[in-house]
Amino acid sequence: MASEKVLSLNGLSKRFGSIVANKDVNLSLHRGEVLALLGENGAGKTTLMNMLFGHYLPDEGSVEVADEGGTLQPLPLGQPQAAIAAGVGMVHQHFTLAENLNALDNIVLGSEDLRAFRRNRAAARGKISDIMKRSGLTAPLDVPVGRLSVGERQRVEILKALYRDVRILVLDEPTAVLTPQEADTLFENIGAMARDGLSVIFISHKLREVLAFSHRIAVLRHGVNVGEIATADADERTIARMMVGADTERAERSAMEPGAPVLSLRDIRVPGRSERDTLDIPELEVRSHEIVGIAGVSGNGQAALAGVISGTVQPQSGTIAIGGDAVRECSPTTMIHLGVGRIPEDRHHDGIVGSMSVAENMVIERLDDQEVQKNGLLRREAIARNAERLAEAYDVRGPGIQAPARLLSGGNIQKLILARVFEEAPKLILANQPTRGLDMGAAAEVARRLLDARSRGAGIILISEDLDEVLGLADRILVIHDGKLGAAHARDRETIGLMMAGEMA
Amino acid sequence: MIRIEPRQATSHCLKYGVPVVSAIVALALAAIPLALAGANIATAYREMFSGVFGSVFAFSEMLTRATPLIFTGLAAAIAFRARLWNIGAEGQLYLGAMAAVAVGTGFLDVPGFILLPLIIICGAAAGAAGMAVPTFLRTRFGADEVVTTLLLNFIILIFLQMMLEGPIKDPMGLGWPQSPPILDQGMLPPLIDRMRVHSGLVLAIVAAIIAQFLLVRSVWGFRLRAVGENASAARHAGIGVNRLLFSVAIVSGALAGLAGVGEVAGLKGYLTADLSPGFGYTGIVVAMLAGLSPAGVVVSALFIASVFVGADSMSRAMGVSSYLADLVVSMSLLCVLVGGFFARFRIVRTRAAAGGA
Numbered sequence: 001m002a003s004e005k006v007l008s009l010n011g012l013s014k015r016f017g018s019i020v021a022n023k024d025v026n027l028s029l030h031r032g033e034v035l036a037l038l039g040e041n042g043a044g045k046t047t048l049m050n051m052l053f054g055h056y057l058p059d060e061g062s063v064e065v066a067d068e069g070g071t072l073q074p075l076p077l078g079q080p081q082a083a084i085a086a087g088v089g090m091v092h093q094h095f096t097l098a099e100n101l102n103a104l105d106n107i108v109l110g111s112e113d114l115r116a117f118r119r120n121r122a123a124a125r126g127k128i129s130d131i132m133k134r135s136g137l138t139a140p141l142d143v144p145v146g147r148l149s150v151g152e153r154q155r156v157e158i159l160k161a162l163y164r165d166v167r168i169l170v171l172d173e174p175t176a177v178l179t180p181q182e183a184d185t186l187f188e189n190i191g192a193m194a195r196d197g198l199s200v201i202f203i204s205h206k207l208r209e210v211l212a213f214s215h216r217i218a219v220l221r222h223g224v225n226v227g228e229i230a231t232a233d234a235d236e237r238t239i240a241r242m243m244v245g246a247d248t249e250r251a252e253r254s255a256m257e258p259g260a261p262v263l264s265l266r267d268i269r270v271p272g273r274s275e276r277d278t279l280d281i282p283e284l285e286v287r288s289h290e291i292v293g294i295a296g297v298s299g300n301g302q303a304a305l306a307g308v309i310s311g312t313v314q315p316q317s318g319t320i321a322i323g324g325d326a327v328r329e330c331s332p333t334t335m336i337h338l339g340v341g342r343i344p345e346d347r348h349h350d351g352i353v354g355s356m357s358v359a360e361n362m363v364i365e366r367l368d369d370q371e372v373q374k375n376g377l378l379r380r381e382a383i384a385r386n387a388e389r390l391a392e393a394y395d396v397r398g399p400g401i402q403a404p405a406r407l408l409s410g411g412n413i414q415k416l417i418l419a420r421v422f423e424e425a426p427k428l429i430l431a432n433q434p435t436r437g438l439d440m441g442a443a444a445e446v447a448r449r450l451l452d453a454r455s456r457g458a459g460i461i462l463i464s465e466d467l468d469e470v471l472g473l474a475d476r477i478l479v480i481h482d483g484k485l486g487a488a489h490a491r492d493r494e495t496i497g498l499m500m501a502g503e504m505a
Numbered sequence: 506m507i508r509i510e511p512r513q514a515t516s517h518c519l520k521y522g523v524p525v526v527s528a529i530v531a532l533a534l535a536a537i538p539l540a541l542a543g544a545n546i547a548t549a550y551r552e553m554f555s556g557v558f559g560s561v562f563a564f565s566e567m568l569t570r571a572t573p574l575i576f577t578g579l580a581a582a583i584a585f586r587a588r589l590w591n592i593g594a595e596g597q598l599y600l601g602a603m604a605a606v607a608v609g610t611g612f613l614d615v616p617g618f619i620l621l622p623l624i625i626i627c628g629a630a631a632g633a634a635g636m637a638v639p640t641f642l643r644t645r646f647g648a649d650e651v652v653t654t655l656l657l658n659f660i661i662l663i664f665l666q667m668m669l670e671g672p673i674k675d676p677m678g679l680g681w682p683q684s685p686p687i688l689d690q691g692m693l694p695p696l697i698d699r700m701r702v703h704s705g706l707v708l709a710i711v712a713a714i715i716a717q718f719l720l721v722r723s724v725w726g727f728r729l730r731a732v733g734e735n736a737s738a739a740r741h742a743g744i745g746v747n748r749l750l751f752s753v754a755i756v757s758g759a760l761a762g763l764a765g766v767g768e769v770a771g772l773k774g775y776l777t778a779d780l781s782p783g784f785g786y787t788g789i790v791v792a793m794l795a796g797l798s799p800a801g802v803v804v805s806a807l808f809i810a811s812v813f814v815g816a817d818s819m820s821r822a823m824g825v826s827s828y829l830a831d832l833v834v835s836m837s838l839l840c841v842l843v844g845g846f847f848a849r850f851r852i853v854r855t856r857a858a859a860g861g862a
Binding site: 310311312331332333335336342344349350351352353354355356360364365367368372373376377378380 | 722723724725727728730731734735737738739740741742743744745
């Protein structure tokens with residue numbers, strides 16, 4: 001590997017309000033190198049790359065990019081055009097293609113004068129097929145992008161970057177939407193391009209592909225560099241420890257004897273859009289004093305499972321019983337009345353009504369309660385008193401209980417939801433991605449509350465894409481893949497990881 | 506460089522200031538067409554003002570005009586708060602008027618204390634039915650209620666014309682397509698002797714007060730706001746969204762129907778196909794200007810009615826087209842929409858980053 005430096009990020013910091021996304025991050029990249037940028041959700045990987053690409057203006061620090069001669073030049077910050085001109089290309093996790101245009105137009109769009117493009121279409125096509133030949137990335141050029149598969153679209157995105165003669169390519173979670181085979185092919189192509197002199201940074205949290213395809217690994221945690229390691233010297237354990245950190249305070253989980261069943265699902269089937277998210281559960285039981293963790297890659301039927309337990313999705317067939325009571329009509333009201341506490345995956349979208357007050361959001365699930373209303377009229381003093389008490393007990397901080405809930409930070413919105421859920425002493429708790437996007441403090445608080453509820457006797461279903469969270473909290477681990485649940489036979493990353501990839505033994 | 510960013514919170518000053526400023530700007534902008542029409546602007550504004558506040562009669566005419574606008578404004582405000590886009594207040598108004606005529610013109614010859622409430626109830630029920638149908642189509646089949654309610658307006662108007670040429674045509678009407686008059690005891694009593702302003706105004710204001718109270722203080726209002734602001738979270742929290750939308754549709758349609766009752770049983774006495782000069786549509790402007798607040802609807806209806814009545818009187822005095830009133834009303838809507846943008850976003854000047862863009 002050549003040792004010529006092509007990129008240097010020096011002491012970059014970025015804060016959003018009170019949240020520090022990146023603090024004094026340094027990173028360098030060499031010619032022909034494939035660097036994996038690793039970190040948990042919210043570790044600041046995407047923020048860092050967005051600063052490199054000019055989408056965000058860093059609060060502190062500088063970026064240097066090598067020019068064509070190979071000498072490092074400071075890059076004007078906060079300007080995507082400058083980054084493009086300096087040969088930096090970025091492929092976002094969410095594609096930015098015009099679906100009604102074909103691949104050729106998409107690739108050329110924005111980099112050439114439209115009139116000149118009319119004349120030089122043939123030349124553009126020649127250049128692209130040349131790039132395709134060298135990189136091994138192929139995609140049909142004359143079909144509207146909307147009709148291409150996800151893998152093909154991603155190749156079009158990368159070709160679009162390569163067409164602009166990038167020397168540094170940033171890929172944000174390139175394999176999140178790909179099948180394992182597509183992912184392997186992509187990385188082989190990336191490897192070939194790197195041997196040709198392209199330098200690549202890819203963001204991922206899949207340890208396997210990081211170990212298999214990168215040269216060097218940089219790890220971010222809570223917005224700070226915590227280490228770099230040559231891939232040759234790394235294994236899953238060392239990287240995982242770097243990502244999660246030895247200082248992580250894991251909530252203590254004491255052994256507990258499970259009690260009576262609080263949830264039993266039998267022969268539940270929920271048709272999805274494809275076979276992959278069609279939920280099919282012959283049997284699932286959750287007992288009191290028990291946390292059942294459901295691990296799996298997103299989009300494997302988690303949404304349908306959570307929907308059934310929340311009452312927002314009506315299963316096509318099967319029976320549900322909560323605490324021994326058969327659920328006849330599956331609706332959110334029924335589930336609430338039967339004592340199911342629901343922590344939704346998307347707290348902004350399903351958890352709160354942002355323009356209504358914190359106090360109102362705290363009682364939204366029990367509007368029929370005599371404490372909340374009398375003869376159809378709201379008891380505003382009682383609602384305010386309830387909110388004061390819960391805000392205190394659950395440490396919900398913000399501009400006050402009468403302020404719109406959307407003004408709260410993500411962690412405080414989650415605490416609001418926790419307060420609403422836990423205060424009703426639910427028999428069953430559905431926690432769907434309960435710590436996604438939360439800082440460590442808030443995440444630890446969520447874990448502590450879940451364990452408290454377990455001690456009190458609740459049964460808990462914990463759906464999470466964060467395997468560490470599942471390993472840390474769950475008494476029993478199930479893996480969801482293609483809408484089917486399988487019990488994990490061993491509590492280790494490898495076994496569960498393989499099952500998440502579909503290798504059910 | 507200028508950047509637009511959302512405001513964290515909208516202050517009270519901004520919330521109430523925007524509609525007021527919008528109304529003033531719209532009135533000020535009216536000077537342009539006035540000048541183009543060759544009128545003396547100062548005189549025109551004076552005529553407009555005295556056309557509303559110049560005499561008790563002028564003022565009472567303004568109140569008369571405001572009455573249906575309060576009803577249709579409330580119909581729009583309540584529905585829009587729940588994100589139920591009722592564009593059909595015009596049709597529901599005519600349904601209410603038809604129902605009033607159906608029971609009030611001699612079909613039942615009962616004393617006023619029975620007949621009048623009956624007319625009001627039937628008118629409200631007819632309007633409610635007119636909104637319940639498109640709402641059913643939306644909740645059951647996903648049919649966009651903007652389209653269905655809008656198109657129903659024309660269907661209802663044509664149906665009315667058919668009725669006026671046939672079953673409810675006044676045999677004593679000298680061949681005019683109009684209904685027989687409402688019985689005397691079925692008429693909403695006038696508020697002031699020899700003036701046209703009638704007790705429908707009291708009904709409208711009471712309706713606005715009740716609506717405001719229910720919206721803020723009742724569980725129904727809580728649910729309505731939750732569904733309107735975030736239907737997904739409301740559903741997740743166990744609020745029956747479709748059921749709520751239905752109740753909103755009933756209330757909204759009923760209010761629009763009451764506008765028709767007021768016009769027939771309070772003002773005209775009989776029904777023609779030109780009963781409403783677009784009160785249903787103007788109600789949308791009234792509601793938007795009021796920021797969808799029921800209490801605000803009363804104020805904005807008074808303002809819009811003043812513009813109409815004032816511009817009418819000004820145009821008679823100065824020989825300028827009375828379409829000017831429509832112009833001011835439309836401009837005030839545009840100003841509110843623009844103003845609403847500034848209430849939600851603010852313009853921030855940022856230093857250009859080093860190196861220039």
